[in-house]
Amino acid sequence: MLSKRVIACMDVRDGQVVKGVQFQDLRHAGDPAELARRYNVEGIDEVVVLDITATIEGRRTLADTVRAVAGEIFLPLAVGGGIRSESDAATVIDAGADKVSLNTAALRQPDLITTLANRYGSQAVIVAIDAKRHGDRFAAYVRSGQTDAARDAVEWAREAESRGAGEILLTSMDRDGTKSGFDRELTAAVSSAVNIPVIASGGAGGLEHFVDVFTKGRADAALAASIFHFAESSVHELKRHLRAHGIPVRL
Amino acid sequence: MIALVDYKAGNLTSVRKALSALEAAFFTPESASELETVDGVIVPGVGHFSSTANLDASWRGAIESRVRAGVPLLGICVGMQWLFEGSEESPDCPGLGVLPGRCARLLGNPAEGIKVPHVGWNALVPPAGAPSKLLNGIAEGSQVYFTHSYAGPVTNDCVAATTHGTETFSAAVERGRVYGVQFHPEKSSAAGLRILTNFLEVCR
Secondary structure, three states: OOOOEEEEEEEEEOOEEEEEEOOEEEEEEEOHHHHHHHHHHHOOOEEEEEEOOOOHHHHOOHHHHHHHHHOOOOOOEEEEOOOOOHHHHHHHHHOOOOEEEEOHHHHHOOHHHHHHHHHHOHHHEEEEEEEEEEOOEEEEEEOOOOEEEEEEHHHHHHHHHHOOOOEEEEEEOOOOOOOOOOOHHHHHHHHHHOOOOEEEEOOOOOHHHHHHHHHOOOOOEEEEOHHHHOOOOOHHHHHHHHHHOOOOOOO | OEEEOOOOOOOOHHHHHHHHHOOOOEEOOOOHHHHHHOOEEEEOOOOOHHHHHHOOHHHHHHHHHHHHOOOOEEEEOHHHHOOOOEEOOOOOOOOOOOOOOEEEEOOOEHHHOEOOOEEEEEEOEOOOOOOOOOOOOOOOOOEEEEEEOEEOOOOOOEEEEEEEOOEEEEEEEEEOOEEEEOOOHHHOHHHHHHHHHHHHHHHO
16 A cells, blocks of 8 residues: 655755745754765654755755765755746756755746656656645635635646646645644545645644644654654654554654 | 666766766767667666567667577666556557566556556565566665556566555566666666666676
């Protein structure tokens, strides 16, 4: 039986891991390669490096960061943040990424999803969707959550699948950094609408939140950042807890 | 010396990194004639089955000749699917045909949340009475990382099967000195590195 994946995300700025609360108020959490080394032995199933560097100069260090992280792990590695073109994707893939995650660029130029899927295979293309509740529906946002893309998140996920995306990385902007639990309604809505894996993100704060998103939220994978960086919860403890609740995991 | 065959389908960075970490001597041959003196051949692969068409008559001939000479061959992911007679993904593109059977698309079951592609960690279950050099030291139920939509059938060559929903396919095959893995050993943490080490052992 396919295991539910527990994914560690590193938000990286200028080569350093940071983590914000609702996309603001960053605090330092360490060196990417050092964290990666820890994840490799702790039983994390996959690592995501998300570059949140604002400047072009800072972006040039991303390939170095990817190379350093890839050198520490024999796990799938996805990289996102500021990937706008086929050559941006090639740079991080050549540096050791297995998958690229597209967000703003996918909405602005959806052909890029297909171009990359044709070149590297759909398994290498994640479409990241930042979603925010608008009444009883979910709106997709771009530019690090600053701009309403005027698209329904569920409908956009379906289109991304049809254009060649291999996975959806779905972040609840309302829950991001709050540690109040994943948005299981958002996750279930998207997961039921597509036939590709959905990675739930935003809100992980405790063991029960993972149980909830894997069962009621129908997530295929769950991503968290700060609870792993700051060692508030050990990965083994989390996985034992999930297994005890009948959720298949790699232990 | 191991030949890592690059047929321009996706990138080989991860496989190279794993072989380097295991201190294997390997190179990427420029032409098929360079396979004549190697101790082992790895055909990796991510992406579409049709990309194996880049392995033209000269490559096929050189690889078949190595197999006949008893040189170990390892196919990874699409590289394993290529060992079979062909795949539903690209019916006009023949496989190497050193293993009987054809690869077919996984069906999944959307209503039950069984999705295709099959992405993630899943367990290796060896059929009864199937000793394997490739899986030496790998405990039954060990999990490895998959990412694929097509898979090879469970035949007499299967040394580990994996189940997604209700569908069971060959996760690892072994026929003489021909080996194949549907999963990515280079992405499968300690278990994956052990499997690559086992392959390097049979190349000695």
